[in-house]
Structures are given as structure tokens and as C-alpha cells.
Amino acid sequence: MNGPIRPTGVASITASLISTASPSEVGCVPKKESRQNIPTKKQLVDPFRQGVIIEGGVGYRQTVVIRSYEVGADKTATLESIFNLLQETALNHVWVSGLLGDGFGATHGMMRNNLIWVVTKMQVQVDNYPIWGEIMEVETWVGASGKNGMRRDWLIRSHATGQVYTCDSTWVMMNKKTRRLSKMPEEVRAEISPWFIEKHAIQEDTPEKINKLDPKAKYVNKDLKPTRSDLDMNHHVNNVKYVKWMLETIPDMFLESHQLSSIILEYRRECGSSDIVQSLCEPDEGGLLEDGAQNDNGINRLTEISLATEGFEGCSYKKSPLRYTHLLQITGETKNEEIVRGRTTWERK
Amino acid sequence: MNGPIRPTGVASITASLISTASPSEVGCVPKKESRQNIPTKKQLVDPFRQGVIIEGGVGYRQTVVIRSYEVGADKTATLESIFNLLQETALNHVWVSGLLGDGFGATHGMMRNNLIWVVTKMQVQVDNYPIWGEIMEVETWVGASGKNGMRRDWLIRSHATGQVYTCDSTWVMMNKKTRRLSKMPEEVRAEISPWFIEKHAIQEDTPEKINKLDPKAKYVNKDLKPTRSDLDMNHHVNNVKYVKWMLETIPDMFLESHQLSSIILEYRRECGSSDIVQSLCEPDEGGLLEDGAQNDNGINRLTEISLATEGFEGCSYKKSPLRYTHLLQITGETKNEEIVRGRTTWERK
Numbered sequence: 023m024n025g026p027i028r029p030t031g032v033a034s035i036t037a038s039l040i041s042t043a044s045p046s047e048v049g050c051v052p053k054k055e056s057r058q059n060i061p062t063k064k065q066l067v068d069p070f071r072q073g074v075i076i077e078g079g080v081g082y083r084q085t086v087v088i089r090s091y092e093v094g095a096d097k098t099a100t101l102e103s104i105f106n107l108l109q110e111t112a113l114n115h116v117w118v119s120g121l122l123g124d125g126f127g128a129t130h131g132m133m134r135n136n137l138i139w140v141v142t143k144m145q146v147q148v149d150n151y152p153i154w155g156e157i158m159e160v161e162t163w164v165g166a167s168g169k170n171g172m173r174r175d176w177l178i179r180s181h182a183t184g185q186v187y188t189c190d191s192t193w194v195m196m197n198k199k200t201r202r203l204s205k206m207p208e209e210v211r212a213e214i215s216p217w218f219i220e221k222h223a224i225q226e227d228t229p230e231k232i233n234k235l236d237p238k239a240k241y242v243n244k245d246l247k248p249t250r251s252d253l254d255m256n257h258h259v260n261n262v263k264y265v266k267w268m269l270e271t272i273p274d275m276f277l278e279s280h281q282l283s284s285i286i287l288e289y290r291r292e293c294g295s296s297d298i299v300q301s302l303c304e305p306d307e308g309g310l311l312e313d314g315a316q317n318d319n320g321i322n323r324l325t326e327i328s329l330a331t332e333g334f335e336g337c338s339y340k341k342s343p344l345r346y347t348h349l350l351q352i353t354g355e356t357k358n359e360e361i362v363r364g365r366t367t368w369e370r371k
Numbered sequence: 372m373n374g375p376i377r378p379t380g381v382a383s384i385t386a387s388l389i390s391t392a393s394p395s396e397v398g399c400v401p402k403k404e405s406r407q408n409i410p411t412k413k414q415l416v417d418p419f420r421q422g423v424i425i426e427g428g429v430g431y432r433q434t435v436v437i438r439s440y441e442v443g444a445d446k447t448a449t450l451e452s453i454f455n456l457l458q459e460t461a462l463n464h465v466w467v468s469g470l471l472g473d474g475f476g477a478t479h480g481m482m483r484n485n486l487i488w489v490v491t492k493m494q495v496q497v498d499n500y501p502i503w504g505e506i507m508e509v510e511t512w513v514g515a516s517g518k519n520g521m522r523r524d525w526l527i528r529s530h531a532t533g534q535v536y537t538c539d540s541t542w543v544m545m546n547k548k549t550r551r552l553s554k555m556p557e558e559v560r561a562e563i564s565p566w567f568i569e570k571h572a573i574q575e576d577t578p579e580k581i582n583k584l585d586p587k588a589k590y591v592n593k594d595l596k597p598t599r600s601d602l603d604m605n606h607h608v609n610n611v612k613y614v615k616w617m618l619e620t621i622p623d624m625f626l627e628s629h630q631l632s633s634i635i636l637e638y639r640r641e642c643g644s645s646d647i648v649q650s651l652c653e654p655d656e657g658g659l660l661e662d663g664a665q666n667d668n669g670i671n672r673l674t675e676i677s678l679a680t681e682g683f684e685g686c687s688y689k690k691s692p693l694r695y696t697h698l699l700q701i702t703g704e705t706k707n708e709e710i711v712r713g714r715t716t717w718e719r720k
Contacts, residue, residue: 057531058504070436070506072421087419090462090475091455091611095602102600106440113439117504126439154604155407155466157419182406249619250626251451253444255503262440270598277599 064120071114080217081163082115085181088152098151101269101282102262105146108176108189109261111160121213126255131210137195138256140203140289142171144191145224147284149369157181165218167192170206172214175223188223201292232288232363235349239302243271244353246299259293268348268364271301280344280368290360291352298353299361306345306365344368414467422463429566430512431464434530437501447500450618450631451611454495457525457538458610460509470562475604480559486544487605489552489638491520493540494573496633498718506530514567516541519555521563524572537572550641581637581712584698588651592620593702595648608642617697617713620650629693629717639709640701647702648710655694655714693717 066075073084092103116122116129123133132138152158159179167173176189195204252263264287269277293299348364415424422433441452465471465478472482481487501507508528516522525538544553601612613636618626642648697713 057502057529059506059531060504070421070434072419085419089455089459090604091458091609093604094600095604095606097604100600106438109440110438153406155409157408180406182408249615250623251443251449251615251619255439255442255444255446257444260440266598266600270600274599 060117060122061120065118068114068118071117073111073114073118075118076161077163077219077221080219081161082111082118083159083161084111084114086111086158086160088154088156088158090154093154097154099153099156101146101148101285102265104148104152104178104187104189105262105265107158107160107178108146108162108191111162111176112174115162115164119217129210129213131207131213132195135204135207135210136198137204137207137210138198139193140196140292141261142192142194142289144189144261144287144289145284146187146189147224148187149283150185151281152178152180163217163219163221164214165220165222166215170194170204172218175221177223190222190224229286230365232286232347232365234360234363235302235304235347237302239304239349241271241273241303243267243301246301248293248295248297248299250295253295257295259295259297264293264350264362267299267301267350268303268366271303271348272346272366276368279371281371282366283369284367286365288363290362293350293352293361300349300351300353300358302349302351304347306347409466409471410469413469417463417467420463420466422460422467424467425510426512426568426570429568430510431460431467432508432510433460433463435460435507435509437503437505437507439503442503446503448502450495450497450634451614453497453501453527453536453538454611454614456507456509456527457495457511457540460511460525461523464511464513468566478559478562480556480562481544484553484556484559485547486553486556486559487547488521488542489545489641490610491541491543491638493538493610493636493638494575494633495536495538496573497536498632499534500630501527501529512566512568512570513563514569514571515564519543519553521567524570526572539571539573578635579714581635581696581714583709583712584651584653584696586651588653588698590620590622590652592616592650595650597642597644597646597648599644602644606644608644608646613642613699613711616648616650616699617652617715620652620697621695621715625717628720630720631715632718633716635714637712639711642699642701642710649698649700649702649707651698651700653696655696 064075067073071084072086073082075081076083086107088099088103092099092106094100113122113127116127121129123130125133125138127139128137157180159181161177161179163175165173165175172193174191174193178187178189179185195206195210196202197204246267248259248263252259254260265285269282344367346366346368348362348366350361350364351358352361413424416422420433421435422431424430425432435456437448437452441448441455443449462471462476465476470478472479474482474487476488477486506529508530510526510528512524514522514524521542523540523542527536527538528534544555544559545551546553595616597608597612601608603609614634618631693716695715695717697711697715699710699713700707701710
């Protein structure tokens with residue numbers, strides 16, 4: 023709980039809608055009857071997407087309601103739904119900016135240079151998942167990442183409780199034809215750098231390295247094949263599918279009693295429609311230690327394990343490691359190729 | 372193309388929002404800080420869901436924008452997304468009606484009687500799928516179906532083109548504990564019958580029977596297992612998963628060159644999380660005949676087949692049947708049990 027909703031919350035979006043809601047006034051609906059209507063100039067408000075430009079003209083906030091099909095059996099939003107909402111609001115940010123060319127968030131300058139965005143890292147932290155029907159505000163903004171990259175951050179805030187979830191990501195550009203990473207061309211820098219701000223959703227220390235799992239990992243799902251519906255507009259396997267594959271490799275018994283509280287993904291290469299994928303995961307003993315460290319009762323790790331081993335009632339669950347390391351890789355004839363490494367941390371439900 | 376947008380389109384929703392958009396005014400946000408806020412009285416407008424009551428106070432219309440993750444590789448909305456939007460708007464209709472108890476669209480009276488809704492039939496007709504970013508208005512309403520059932524219809528209309536997609540469904544009530552179908556209790560009839568109108572989205576002649584496929588069907592996918600993420604709030608395999616399983620059984624080559632134009636589903640029994648499922652499908656020679664009948668050139672079926680057999684260039688595609696019959700069944704030890712029968716019709720892309 024982070025206190026009540028800020029004064030700049032949903033109410034102010036609604037207020038913006040009141041003053042500018044007529045489509046003809048905000049310029050979202052051009053005279054030409056086009057079905058998509060991607061704006062070519064910056065829009066301050068998008069009443070249809072319930073979006074509004076914030077942060078002195080460079081950030082974006084959108085109101086979303088958690089839909090019935092975005093929740094799982096426990097009526098809370100699935101992690102997949104949260105990834106979907108991150109993607110959606112990021113693209114809508116580019117949409118209202120007037121910079122969106124065709125394709126998946128590429129600007130006009132990127133289109134001219136045959137460039138697409140490629141995500142290299144993504145991090146999501148979620149406590150107390152949103153529930154069906156909950157009204158959320160998603161804020162997103164971009165900033166510089168090194169010389170040629172971009173970072174994108176998100177804050178997701180519950181309208182009712184003020185609870186905040188934080189996410190960030192880093193992106194680079196890839197040549198669509200050569201599939202090689204590219205420097206940021208000056209014309210693209212000129213388009214996007216005016217939108218950059220220096221603000222981080224997640225204040226992190228040096229992030230811990232994610233080790234590469236070897237084939238002897240504790241849990242392995244083999245022969246995973248993308249289906250047609252897993253492909254996005256770029257004909258690549260969608261990010262959300264990666265997350266599904268990773269989580270499905272964790273034993274059901276663990277998933278039933280635990281809730282994911284954070285995930286970090288480090289992307290290595292693309293996965294195409296004909297690739298055969300392996301999902302590996304390994305419980306992380308470090309997670310156990312960390313869990314013990316967080317124990318309010320001050321029981322240290324050794325005591326816990328000892329109690330657990332003895333079957334001390336109510337303490338045996340302490341045995342579950344609360345971190346997993348993940349790897350998705352493409353099964354090759356001679357060698358496997360890494361798609362993405364991941365780390366998930368979990369809390370007991 | 373069904374002509375330009377009606378005067379009662381999105382603009383009027385926006386107008387309603389202008390006059391009533393302050394959450395405190397429309398009564399959607401009670402003083403109590405609850406995360407879900409299911410209304411207990413009828414709401415004429417829901418600004419967060421972009422919904423409004425229509426049809427003299429009993430129908431519901433919601434504006435939705437086709438999201439980036441709702442489209443497939445061809446940038447048009449997937450059939451799964453359309454099913455999701457139907458479910459979402461139906462539930463939001465019940466939500467604003469003030470009748471929603473807990474659970475999946477069950478009214479307060481249904482909750483008291485331990486009843487849940489069970490769909491028995493669903494039909495969707497789609498030409499020219501919506502595209503990414505397209506603004507759609509979904510209208511939905513309910514009516515009587517026989518003595519104990521309810522029908523629910525939908526019209527989905529493109530804001531830009533006026534193009535209309537039509538859908539309908541029939542529902543009965545099931546006792547949550549005994550899992551047996553139930554009559555409609557008088558207290559439930561009193562709740563929902565004031566919302567009934569006599570209006571059909573799809574004007575149909577007597578619908579053709581869907582035959583039960585036998586195990587020798589041309590295409591069979593075996594050993595399908597629901598994953599955790601396929602379960603809905605009722606802990607049953609989601610409708611959308613059924614559709615995915617059905618479509619994935621059709622050969623990729625056909626799916627790449629064809630687009631689904633209609634689907635009818637007849638539901639027989641529930642599918643639980645531990646069931647092992649088979650998806651059968653069979654191309655329907657009747658579809659070929661129908662295709663011939665629709666041929667503008669007046670070439671009859673026999674001619675087409677003959678041309679196709681001879682490899683007459685440009686006509687060989689006529690060989691593809693344009694209808695499929697489907698069956699999903701639970702693999703049992705002694706016998707299989709039907710989950711759903713289906714029929715799909717297709718057009719060339």
C-alpha cells in the first residue's frame with residue numbers, strides 16, 4: 023500500500039477527456055476514413071485509448087481496467103497480461119507521440135533506415151497482483167541507455183489503493199535485413215531524444231549476473247514449438263510466450279502455493295516460428311538464504327532447514343527456494359543457442 | 372462495408388462521458404476503498420470501461436481499441452481476441468446492470484441458488500477482421516431462449532468503416548455443486564427478464580446439424596493438455612482455448628491462405644484441468660459445393676473439380692473445401708466424452 027491515489031490520477035485523465043473528448047477536437051480522427059489512423063503529430067490526449075501525455079509533455083499515462091480474460095483462476099492478473107499491458111502502453115506512447123511508423127514501435131526515421139527495436143533486458147516487480155475489474159493507471163517514459171540504446175520504464179498504479187508496480191527495460195536497434203545490431207542514426211536520435219528523461223522506476227544496485235544454466239538443470243521442458251498464434255507482428259515469437267514457457271517449467275506444486283514477485287529477462291537472440299525450444303530452470307539456493315534473511319522472527323537459515331528437515335509443523339515450507347534461474351534455448355543440431363536468460367523471485371501465497 | 376458510422380456511435384459515448392465523467396458523479400467509485408467496486412445499482416455510464424447503457428436502458432455498448440497483442444502476425448485481430456472481447460463486454464454489461472454477484476456473470480439470485488451460467492451454443496461471423504489500433508464499438512443485449520435459457524447477441528462495429536460483425540449465443544444455468552442443469556428460478560427470472568429484448572444479431576434459417584466426427588477424422592491432434600494459464604475464474608478450460616485447439620488442428624498450409632469467416636460451437640460438457648483432450652477435424656465436401664455456388668463466374672461444382680483435377684492454372688485452389696467440422700473430446704479409459712462440436716467456414720485471403 024503506497025497511500026491513496028495521487029491527485030494527478032485517473033480523475034485528471036477524465037478531466038482531460040471532458041475538455042477535449044470530441045474526436046474532431048483532438049485531431050485523432052482525420053477526415054480520411056482510415057481504419058488505423060496513426061497520428062502524424064503529437065496528440066496530448068487520446069480519448070479512445072484513455073491516454074494522456076504527462077511529465078512535461080514527454081511521458082504517457084493510460085487508464086486500463088483489468089479485463090475478465092486477463093486474470094487467471096485466482097482472479098488476479100496473470101504475469102502474461104501484465105507484459106501485454108506494458109507492450110500496449112509503450113506502443114500507445116509512441117502512437118500518440120506522432121513518431122510511429124509502421125511496425126512494432128519503429129519511428130519514421132527507423133523505417134527509413136530499415137531498423138526495428140530489439141529488447142535486451144526487461145524487469146518486472148509485482149506485489150499483490152491487480153484483480154479483475156481493478157482500475158489501473160500505467161505511466162511510461164523513455165530515456166537514454168548508453169550511446170545507442172534506449173531505456174523504457176513503467177509505473178503501474180492501482181486507482182483504488184495507490185499500490186505501485188515497477189518495470190523497466192532496455193532496447194537497441196537492429197537492421198531488419200542483416201539482423202545485426204545497429205548504432206542509433208542521427209535522424210533517429212533527433213526524433214526520440216527530445217522524449218528522453220532521466221528517471222528510473224526501479225532503483226537498483228548493480229544487478230546480479232544471471233548464470234547460464236547447463237543441460238543438467240533440475241527441470242527441463244523439451245521440444246517446445248511456437249504455434250501460429252504465438253507470433254507477433256514481426257513474425258517472431260512473442261515475449262509473453264517466453265514468459266509462459268519459463269513459468270510452465272516450474273513444478274505445478276510450487277506455482278500453486280507461490281506467487282511471482284519479480285522477473286528479470288536478458289535477451290540474447292530472436293526465436294523464429296520454426297525453432298524448437300528448450301526451457302530449463304533451476305531453483306536457486308541463494309533464494310533460500312534470502313528468504314531466511316527476511317524472516318521477521320530472526321530464525322536463521324540453518325535453524326529453518328533443521329526445523330524443516332525434522333518436519334516441524336508450519337515450518338516445512340521453508341525448504342522451498344524462492345528464486346529460480348531460467349534459460350530458453352533453441353535446440354540446434356550441433357549446439358544450442360540461447361534465446362533468453364531469466365531469474366524469477368517468488369513469495370508464498 | 373455497411374456504410375458510415377451511425378450517429379449513435381463513439382461520438383455519443385464520448386458525449387456521455389463529457390457530461391458524467393467525474394467518477395463521483397456516476398457513482399462508480401464508492402467511498403469505500405475497494406479494488407473491484409462492482410456496482411450494486413444500475414449505472415448508465417462506465418467511464419473507465421468506456422461503456423454506456425443503450426436500447427432504452429437494457430443494452431450495453433462499449434468502445435474498445437484493438438490492442439497490439441490482440442492481433443496476429445498479419446496485424447488483424449485473432450479470433451481468440453474477438454472471443455475475449457465478447458466475453459469482456461458481456462460481463463461488463465452485467466457489471467453495469469448492478470446484477471453481478473461474484474463469479475463469472477452470475478447474478479445475486481443465481482449466487483443464492485448456487486447457479487452458474489453455462490454456454491450451450493455460440494456463433495461468430497467475421498469478415499475483414501479488425502486491425503491493430505482500429506476503434507470498435509461492441510453492442511450486446513440479452514433475450515429469452517426457451518423457458519429456462521437466455522440468449523446473448525453482439526454487434527461489433529468499426530468506428531471508421533461501419534463494417535459490422537455479428538455474434539450470438541445461448542446460455543442455461545447449472546448447479547455449481549451437482550453440476551446438473553437447472554430451471555431458471557423465479558427470483559433469477561425477476562432479476563434478468565426486465566433486460567430481455569427480442570432482437571437477433573444473426574438472422575438464421577434453421578441451423579444445419581453439426582455431425583459428430585468419428586475417430587477416423589482426417590486431422591487429429593491427440594494428448595492436448597490444459598495448462599494453468601488456460602483456466603478461467605471457474606477453474607474450467609477457457610472457451611478461447613477450445614477455439615485454439617480446434618484451429619490448430621487444421622493444416623498450417625490451409626490457415627496461411629485462408630481466413631475464418633464464421634464459427635459455430637455447440638457445447639456438450641465441461642473440460643477440467645486434468646482432462647486429456649483430442650481435437651478432430653474434417654474438411655467438409657459440402658463446403659466445396661457452397662463455394663461453387665458462390666462463384667461469380669457461374670462455373671458449377673463439377674466443372675471446378677474437373678478443372679482442378681486437370682491442374683488448370685488459377686483454378687486448382689478451388690479444390691480446397693471451405694468448411695470444416697470439428698470435435699473436441701475428452702479421452703476416456705473406456706469411452707470418449709464430447710466437449711464441443713464445431714463448424715468453421717473459410718474464405719481465401
